[in-house]
Amino acid sequence: MDAATWIGSLGVALLLLAFFLSLFRFIAQDGFSCIGMNIAGSALACWSSWMIAFMPFVVLEAVWCLVATAALAKRIRSTRARTPGRAAGQQRGEA
Numbered sequence: 001m002d003a004a005t006w007i008g009s010l011g012v013a014l015l016l017l018a019f020f021l022s023l024f025r026f027i028a029q030d031g032f033s034c035i036g037m038n039i040a041g042s043a044l045a046c047w048s049s050w051m052i053a054f055m056p057f058v059v060l061e062a063v064w065c066l067v068a069t070a071a072l073a074k075r076i077r078s079t080r081a082r083t084p085g086r087a088a089g090q091q092r093g094e095a
Contacts, residue, residue, distance in 0.1 A: 003051065004052050005048070007044050007047055007051070008044065008045055010041075011041045011044025011045035011048060012045055013041070014037045014040050014041030014044065015037070015042065018034050018037035018038050018041065021034065030071065030075060032072075035068055035071050035072045035075060036072070038064065038065075038071075039068045039072065042061045042062075042064035042065040043061070043065050045057070045061040045064075046062050046065060
């Protein structure tokens with residue numbers, strides 16, 4: 001197998017693993033592990049599609065990666081907002 005096939009296979013495996021684990025509730029759909037697998041899997045699948053010049057899947061996987069990255073940013077913001085002792089707009093080290 002060539003490099004594009006290996007990279008694409010790993011990416012698709014990560015995407016399918018995230019789908020399976022979230023579908024059967026082994027991991028939370030909005031959890032860091034699911035989002036991380038979606039980012040990594042879609043990035044790898046995008047890269048492999050780029051390597052073989054298959055643009056429809058480059059677009060699909062790039063959008064998937066961007067949406068998953070946006071979900072990660074949202075998750076990080078919501079986690080920080082729930083951190084005890086940190087009021088909205090409060091900086092570190094302030095009383």
